[in-house]
Amino acid sequence: MSMGPSKERGAGPQGADLDAIVAIDFHTHVHRSVSGAGSGAEDLAAMASYFKADARAYDVEQLAAYYRERSMMAVVFTVDTYAATGHDPVPSGEEIAEVAARNADVVIPFASVDPARGRAGVHLARRLIEEHGIAGFKFHPSLQGFYPNDRAAYPLYEVLAEHGVPALFHTGQTGVGSGLRGGGGVRLKYSNPMYLDDVAVDFPDMPIVLAHPSFPWQEEALAVALHKPQVYIDLSGWSPKYFPPLLVQYANTLLKDKMLFGTDFPMLTPERWMADLEKTEIRDEVKPGIFKHNAARLLQLG
Secondary structure (H helix, E strand, O other), X not given: OOOOOOOOOOOOOOOOOHHHOOEEEEEEEOOXXXXXXXXXXXXXXXXXXXXXXXXXXXXXXXXXXXXXXXXXXXXXXXXXXXXXXXXXXXXXXXXXXXXXXXXOOOEEEXXXXXXXXXXXXXXXXXXXXXXXXXXXXXXXXXXXXXXXOOHHHHHHHHHHHHHOOOEEEXXXXXXXXXXXXXXXXXXXXXXXOOHHHHHHHHOOXXXXXXXXXXXXXXXXXHHHHHHOOOEEEEOOOOOHHHOOHHHHHHHHOOOOOOXXXXXXXXXXXXXXXXHHHOOOOOXXXXXXXXXXXXXXXXXXXX
C-alpha cells in the first residue's frame, strides 16, 4: 500500500485564466461521445424525472461551450459501470482528455475506472494520468457495487495517490434508478461516507472529495471532512435551499475552506444553483472560496 508522499502530480488543465473565471463547477456529467454515441439513456431519464429537470445529454465540446459562455470552469466526467453493464463508459476517459486539451480554458478532465476491472483498471488509470493528462477520477460506489474501503480497490487508489490526483466519490442517496423497479438494482448502502474514513487513513496523500450533501449520512460526511485534512465536500446534486442546517453551519465555519461548488449538471444548472444559494444563510465572505478558490487550491491551478 502506498502511503508516503505523492511523487508526481497529474498534468491537469493548462491555459485557464483564473482571474477571468467566475466559478469552478466540481461536478458535471457528459453522457455522449462527440461521435454521437450515447450511454445510460434509461438512467438519464430516471434522473431527469428525479430532479424534475429537462436534462439533455451533452458531449464534452458542448459542455465546454456552455461553461465558456458563463466564464466558468468545469470538472467533467462520466461513470464506468463495467461490472454491472459489461460496457465501457461513453465517452471514454481518453476522449474526455482529448477534447479537454482543446478546451483547457474551461474543462478539467476527470476519468472513471470501475474497481472491478482489477489489474487492467490499474494500468488504465496510470495510462490516463501519465499519457492523457487526466486530473482526477470519479467513483460511484452504489453504481459500481463496491464498498470504498474494500482492499480490492486499493491498487487503483495507489496510482492516484502516487500522482496526487483527487478521487471524487458519490456519497448518499442517488437519483440513478430512482422510481425504477427495485431501484434499478442500485444499492444505497455502498455510498455511506464513513467508509471513506478508512480510505483517508490509508491514503493520506490522495485528495478525496465527498460528492453531494450525503443524505441520510450528512453528519458522517462532515465528521470525516473535519477530521481528515485531505477530505473535501462538493455541494452538487441538491438545490442549496434544501441544504440541512448543519451543513450550512459547517460551510460557514469549520469547513469553509473545504466546500466546493458543484451542480451535477445537466441535472442542475449553475444559474439555478447560484440563485438558490442566495436563499440560504451561507455568508457572503465564504462564497468566493466555495465558488472558486477552494477548488483551485485543491486542483493546484494557477
